[in-house]
Amino acid sequence: MAVTVSVPTILRTHTGGEKSVEAKGATVAEVIDDLEARHPGIAARLVKDGKLHRFVNIYVDDEDIRFAGGLEAPVGENSTFTILPAVAGGAASASATTFWRAADVRTRVAGG
Amino acid sequence: MLVIRRDLVDEIVAHARAEHPHEACGLIAGAEGAERPERVIRMVNAAKADEEQERAHREVLLGEHGEYRGEARSSLTYYTYDPAEYLRVQREMDGRDEWAVVNYHSHTRSEAYPSVVDTELASGPASDPRIHYVIVATRSEDAEVRSYRIVDGVVAEEDISVVESYAVESYMFAHTGADDVPDNS
Numbered sequence: 001m002a003v004t005v006s007v008p009t010i011l012r013t014h015t016g017g018e019k020s021v022e023a024k025g026a027t028v029a030e031v032i033d034d035l036e037a038r039h040p041g042i043a044a045r046l047v048k049d050g051k052l053h054r055f056v057n058i059y060v061d062d063e064d065i066r067f068a069g070g071l072e073a074p075v076g077e078n079s080t081f082t083i084l085p086a087v088a089g090g091a092a093s094a095s096a097t098t099f100w101r102a103a104d105v106r107t108r109v110a111g112g
Numbered sequence: 113m114l115v116i117r118r119d120l121v122d123e124i125v126a127h128a129r130a131e132h133p134h135e136a137c138g139l140i141a142g143a144e145g146a147e148r149p150e151r152v153i154r155m156v157n158a159a160k161a162d163e164e165q166e167r168a169h170r171e172v173l174l175g176e177h178g179e180y181r182g183e184a185r186s187s188l189t190y191y192t193y194d195p196a197e198y199l200r201v202q203r204e205m206d207g208r209d210e211w212a213v214v215n216y217h218s219h220t221r222s223e224a225y226p227s228v229v230d231t232e233l234a235s236g237p238a239s240d241p242r243i244h245y246v247i248v249a250t251r252s253e254d255a256e257v258r259s260y261r262i263v264d265g266v267v268a269e270e271d272i273s274v275v276e277s278y279a280v281e282s283y284m285f286a287h288t289g290a291d292d293v294p295d296n297s
Contacts, residue, residue: 006202009144009211010240019206045237055236062199084202085238088192089230090135090159091219092185 001026001075003060005035006082014042023081028058029071031081046083047071055086114214114244114259115273116140116149123152125255128218128248134160136248137191140214141205147242148278149213153201158194159187190229191217214259216246224249224258226267234262244270 005023007015015021023038025031036043046056051071058065059082065073075081120140128136137157140149205211215234219227224247226234234245241263249256261268 006206008202008238008240010242011238048237053237055233056238057195059195059199062196064195082199082202083238084198085236085240086233087198087215088190089217089227089233090190091222091227092190092229 001077001079003031003075003077003079003081005031006080008083008085010085011042011045011083014039014045025075027071027075028052028060028065028073028081031075032071057084057086058082059084113271113273114149114246115147115275115278116214117278118274118276120149120152121257121272121274124216124246125248125257127152127154128250128255131157131218132250133220134187135189135191135218135220137193137217139201139212140216140246141208141210142213144209144211147213147244149244150210155201156194156197157187157191159185159190159192188220189222211240212243214244214246216248218248218250220250222249222251224256226260226262231262231265231267235265246272 002022002024005021007019007021009019012019021035021039023031023034025034032043032046046053046058048054052058052065059080060068060073060075061079062082065071068074124136124138124140127138130136135157136154138152138154140152142148142150217230219225226245226247230245230247233239234243241261243262245260245262247258247260249258257272259270259272261270
């Protein structure tokens with residue numbers, strides 16, 4: 001299945017600056033393999049230990065593949081295939097203020 | 113250093129205040145290839161979604177975070193984008209040859225400093241290290257606005273230079289103090 005892949009800004013270094021490239025495959029995994037064959041190095045930014053990297057999202061026809069079978073999610077002819085970084089955050093983890101900033105360390109060591 | 117027009121700073125502060133005590137989130141888009149923020153795109157904080165949706169989202173997307181399992185994901189201390197909106201906004205930016213120069217969000221009960229979650233997500237393999245991460249702290253009446261670069265898990269604060277317009281070369285610093293000056297406030 002031929003698909004059009006939308007590539008996030010930082011991965012465009014692998015595609016010669018193109019934000020949209022073509023690829024083929026019947027599943028997400030196959031499309032990623034084909035992307036890797038055409039644009040070496042890109043797969044390592046998407047997949048880790050045989051799974052989609054937890055901070056990367058892929059949408060096939062606007063559906064998050066994690067709800068459609070993950071890397072085995074099927075891909076249809078002329079499907080859209082959109083790669084996006086996961087975006088989330090917030091104060092959530094209580095350790096927001098426990099980062100040891102360089103300034104604080106120097107201050108503590110010097111007793112200031 | 114982040115050079116940013118005053119009206120854009122005012123807008124993200126207004127957004128953060130309007131959402132308080134929930135975290136506000138959004139992007140400031142600019143021409144692709146340049147680092148000049150031009151237009152604010154407010155995003156919905158999907159953590160404000162109804163409980164069932166949030167639970168489903170959390171299980172699939174966040175279940176792998178062993179350290180966060182069992183923690184409540186409240187929009188008072190967490191933000192995430194709505195996928196449909198994020199797709200639409202990304203396509204809009206692509207169509208206009210824009211990219212996200214600034215990613216902003218607010219902290220409503222703590223300081224304007226990146227948390228572990230902020231840092232991890234910003235360091236993902238598909239995240240652009242050129243993005244300026246701006247955090248607005250709304251716990252006091254004077255909103256605090258600070259900016260950071262986050263690359264491979266390392267947080268570096270940067271100065272913010274607020275300008276009246278990009279054409280005029282007059283700069284005012286919204287935040288003084290370099291990284292080697294201890295912030296005792």
